[in-house]
Amino acid sequence: MVTVKDYAESIPITWCPGCGNFAILQALRKALVDLAIEPHQILFVSGIGQAPKLPHYTQGNIFDGLHGRTLPAATGAKIANHELIVLGIDGDGGAYGEGIGHLLATMRRNVNITYMAHNNQVYGLTKGQASPTSDTGFVTRTTPLGASQSLNPLALALSSDVSFLARGFAGDVEHLSGLLKMGIEHRGFALIDILQPCVSFNHRNTFQWYRERVYKLEEQGYDPGDKTAAFAKAQEWGDRIPIGLIYRKERPVYEEQLPALKEMALVKQKIDPLQFEALLDEFM
Amino acid sequence: MAIDFNIMAGGEAGQGVQSVGMILAKIMANGGLHIFADQDYENRVRGGHNFFRIRVSDREVLALSEKLDVLVALNKETIDLHRNKVKSNGVIIFDQEQTKVDAQGEIYFNVPLGRLAEEKVKNKLMTNTVAVGAAIGLCGYDFDPLAVVLRKEFARHGEKIVEDNVVAAKAGFDFALEYGAQKLSQKIKPISGNNKRMLLHGNEALALGAMVGGCKFIAGYPMTPATPILEYLADKGRNFNVVAVHVEDEIAAINMSIGAAYAGVRAMVATSGGGFCLMVEGLALAGITETPVVVVLGQRPGPATGMPTRTEQGELWFALHSGHGEFPRAVLAPATAEEAFYAMIKAFNMAEKYQTPVIVLTDHHLATSYTTVDRFDLKQVSIDRGELLSDEEAGKLTDYKRHLVTDSGISPRALPGQGKALVVTDSDEHDEAGHMIEDGETRNQQNLKRLRKQEGLKSEITSPELHRMPDAEFTLIGWGSTYGAIREAADLLKGDGVATNILHISEIWPFPAESVASVLNNGAKSVVIESNATAQMAQLIRRETGHEIDATILKFDGRPFYAEEIVDRLKKEVT
Numbered sequence: 128m129v130t131v132k133d134y135a136e137s138i139p140i141t142w143c144p145g146c147g148n149f150a151i152l153q154a155l156r157k158a159l160v161d162l163a164i165e166p167h168q169i170l171f172v173s174g175i176g177q178a179p180k181l182p183h184y185t186q187g188n189i190f191d192g193l194h195g196r197t198l199p200a201a202t203g204a205k206i207a208n209h210e211l212i213v214l215g216i217d218g219d220g221g222a223y224g225e226g227i228g229h230l231l232a233t234m235r236r237n238v239n240i241t242y243m244a245h246n247n248q249v250y251g252l253t254k255g256q257a258s259p260t261s262d263t264g265f266v267t268r269t270t271p272l273g274a275s276q277s278l279n280p281l282a283l284a285l286s287s288d289v290s291f292l293a294r295g296f297a298g299d300v301e302h303l304s305g306l307l308k309m310g311i312e313h314r315g316f317a318l319i320d321i322l323q324p325c326v327s328f329n330h331r332n333t334f335q336w337y338r339e340r341v342y343k344l345e346e347q348g349y350d351p352g353d354k355t356a357a358f359a360k361a362q363e364w365g366d367r368i369p370i371g372l373i374y375r376k377e378r379p380v381y382e383e384q385l386p387a388l389k390e391m392a393l394v395k396q397k398i399d400p401l402q403f404e405a406l407l408d409e410f411m
Numbered sequence: 412m413a414i415d416f417n418i419m420a421g422g423e424a425g426q427g428v429q430s431v432g433m434i435l436a437k438i439m440a441n442g443g444l445h446i447f448a449d450q451d452y453e454n455r456v457r458g459g460h461n462f463f464r465i466r467v468s469d470r471e472v473l474a475l476s477e478k479l480d481v482l483v484a485l486n487k488e489t490i491d492l493h494r495n496k497v498k499s500n501g502v503i504i505f506d507q508e509q510t511k512v513d514a515q516g517e518i519y520f521n522v523p524l525g526r527l528a529e530e531k532v533k534n535k536l537m538t539n540t541v542a543v544g545a546a547i548g549l550c551g552y553d554f555d556p557l558a559v560v561l562r563k564e565f566a567r568h569g570e571k572i573v574e575d576n577v578v579a580a581k582a583g584f585d586f587a588l589e590y591g592a593q594k595l596s597q598k599i600k601p602i603s604g605n606n607k608r609m610l611l612h613g614n615e616a617l618a619l620g621a622m623v624g625g626c627k628f629i630a631g632y633p634m635t636p637a638t639p640i641l642e643y644l645a646d647k648g649r650n651f652n653v654v655a656v657h658v659e660d661e662i663a664a665i666n667m668s669i670g671a672a673y674a675g676v677r678a679m680v681a682t683s684g685g686g687f688c689l690m691v692e693g694l695a696l697a698g699i700t701e702t703p704v705v706v707v708l709g710q711r712p713g714p715a716t717g718m719p720t721r722t723e724q725g726e727l728w729f730a731l732h733s734g735h736g737e738f739p740r741a742v743l744a745p746a747t748a749e750e751a752f753y754a755m756i757k758a759f760n761m762a763e764k765y766q767t768p769v770i771v772l773t774d775h776h777l778a779t780s781y782t783t784v785d786r787f788d789l790k791q792v793s794i795d796r797g798e799l800l801s802d803e804e805a806g807k808l809t810d811y812k813r814h815l816v817t818d819s820g821i822s823p824r825a826l827p828g829q830g831k832a833l834v835v836t837d838s839d840e841h842d843e844a845g846h847m848i849e850d851g852e853t854r855n856q857q858n859l860k861r862l863r864k865q866e867g868l869k870s871e872i873t874s875p876e877l878h879r880m881p882d883a884e885f886t887l888i889g890w891g892s893t894y895g896a897i898r899e900a901a902d903l904l905k906g907d908g909v910a911t912n913i914l915h916i917s918e919i920w921p922f923p924a925e926s927v928a929s930v931l932n933n934g935a936k937s938v939v940i941e942s943n944a945t946a947q948m949a950q951l952i953r954r955e956t957g958h959e960i961d962a963t964i965l966k967f968d969g970r971p972f973y974a975e976e977i978v979d980r981l982k983k984e985v986t
Binding site for chain 2: 137138165166167168170172175180183186187188189190191192193196199200201202203204205206207208210211228229231232385386387388393394396398400401402403404406407410411
């Protein structure tokens with residue numbers, strides 16, 4: 128039986144004491160144990176930042192690649208071996224800054240990947256610069272005049288017809304763990320935006336600030352199948368911030384439509400040069 | 412008498428110039444003749460000036476020739492631009508009614524192409540088919556082989572279109588026999604015995620080589636001249652379980668292919684210089700994560716967008732030095748379509764054996780030129796996946812180290828999900844287990860381990876092709892697609908009493924320094940011939956061998972070298 132011990136860290140953790148990432152890691156471990164997934168079944172794909180270090184602090188196969196390029200690498204790996212459970216992990220810089228184009232493309236394709244965006248609204252690893260989701264006007268060393276209009280990842284995801292969209296909060300491990308489980312079990316691409324206070328560089332959006340504002344959609348009789356309602360919830364920010372399952376829709380999964388994967392995983396298929404004689408005939 | 416015949420079809424985009432050229436080339440290739448053909452087109456979809464050139468011979472042909480025996484002019488501009496290339500005993504097929512050319516002289520052969528198409532099949536669009544028929548008739552070739560090709564080419568358009576095309580072609584053919592039979596002294600005849608060959612362009616050879624070499628995955632973004640590789644794998648790959656993904660950009664392409672390769676399939680990308688610029692961070696990622704990936708880099712003139720539909724060899728140094736940091740790689744630069752096919756298979760074998768990126772460097776000229784080649788021998792193809800563990804071996808692993816330090820630098824490779832062993836790698840410097848580290852000693856061990864693979868890669872490099880002549884005055888040195896023009900230039904020079912050696916470097920990195928050095932300083936003057944402005948190969952030879960090259964012949968106007976041009980410039984510029 129899989130237990131939390133199977134998901135112990137591989138190397139010492141270097142996050143700041145009190146970092147929201149600890150709670151996210153705890154929620155993820157719980158979700159994986161609850162789903163009885165073994166570490167070798169998982170492929171973590173991550174980029175660069177504090178959040179993308181997470182795979183090294185637990186157990187699984189890991190492809191820790193370039194900043195912002197998590198989703199293309201995850202997509203390639205998923206197509207090559209669709210039997211792997213692929214989890215993408217990035218911060219708001221990788222997910223919504225450097226990698227925003229890939230996020231849009233991957234949501235459109237609807238590859239079966241669960242993508243965790245640890246959204247602390249600031250760049251941690253490079254020590255405190257504005258991120259795409261920083262509050263508008265957020266003053267940092269790279270934005271002395273204030274950050275530009277804040278990006279709304281939820282509305283963006285909905286406009287790309289994302290098939291699973293949730294928002295969790297690092298301050299509620301149990302709730303977040305439930306969302307992660309749903310995301311992993313979802314057939315298709317799942318974006319889980321995680322509100323994650325940064326104790327070192329974001330003194331505005333703190334645990335306390337969030338606790339006073341977040342509320343759970345499932346306690347409100349909310350219908351996650353209603354896209355118009357989802358767009359409305361995606362606009363809500365400030366005094367009240369919704370968390371929970373924002374939107375879910377079944378639609379065709381990219382790799383399930385590939386004829387090449389019908390019989391077995393691509394990686395299990397043998398290479399046979401002799402099968403191509405008929406192609407040579409076409410040039411004769 | 413030996414056949415060596417040059418035909419050009421020209422017109423504006425949309426007139427079916429490509430179709431005329433391909434049909435002519437196929438007819439003659441079916442007749443056992445050797446073909447070298449290329450298309451010259453502009454960066455537009457309609458209008459402009461396009462032409463398709465075919466050289467046909469009863470011997471192997473490696474390059475184009477500038478002088479024309481037949482010019483099929485579908486518009487006036489074709490005549491204006493190419494008339495001076497037509498030999499004095501050559502012929503220009505044109506339509507007086509359409510072009511309103513003031514055609515004086517024996518070389519003009521007025522064929523009412525448009526009127527025949529209108530009268531015989533009531534379809535002006537088949538004007539180009541009438542022209543094919545006229546050209547075939549003029550060359551003294553039989554009509555039946557033409558009908559065979561037309562039926563095959565147009566079969567998917569239905570019976571009516573097929574038969575109308577045959578009728579249109581016959582009209583042109585009959586007209587040529589009746590009014591132009593004596594116009595050409597040289598005639599083209601099929602070779603008896605009929606040794607049929609494949610007719611394909613470089614990109615098709617690369618794509619075929621990739622599939623035969625076990626490529627299971629390509630991700631790409633269209634960019635001339637590499638687009639047909641992605642298209643071929645997307646189309647033909649469907650029947651062979653190859654996955655082709657048209658991605659959002661080249662950054663996605665390389666990262667996706669690296670992800671697929673990490674998970675265990677042979678994966679590639681194909682692009683041009685601009686796209687490769689976007690990929691180079693990914694190339695370094697493949698280097699440090701020791702992920703095998705094959706990159707086809709189809710050069711065209713730069714910088715930036717440059718001349719998208721033209722040719723150049725300006726990215727040799729880019730291919731050698733692309734990517735930040737230091738990591739091993741191989742760069743192969745096939746000279747011909749045949750070499751391109753085998754280079755792809757070798758590239759995948761090298762990439763997997765040494766767990767590092769391999770670049771196949773081509774250019775627009777090689778990518779788009781058609782040649783006849785002997786049918787590829789699939790029985791000769793061997794697949795070497797290096798130290799990839801079997802499922803059984805991987806299944807036994809408990810404590811797996813993806814980046815185990817070894818003497819060869821090659822670590823036994825397990826795949827994620829193959830067994831219980833966890834496969835961990837990182838774009839950060841990492842320890843043997845793949846986890847990120849910061850200590851200097853581990854860094855040194857890993858960096859040196861990776862770089863040791865360069866020695867193994869070097870042992871895989873085939874020495875450059877060398878043709879020696881006794882008392883050679885010059886050693887002509889080339890790489891990549893200039894091969895044909897250089898070989899033919901050497902033949903022309905021999906005819907003029909000038910003996911030359913030829914050294915052609917098709918596998919460039921790790922550089923075969925010893926074999927190149929052994930050919931230099933042997934009394935013959937060394938002349939590097941390459942399609943760029945800065946003599947990149949000449950500089951590389953100096954850097955790697957210490958030998959100074961005596962002279963260079965450089966061309967960078969976007970057009971390929973011609974043999975005659977090399978001969979002229981050698982005589983004028985190299986003394």
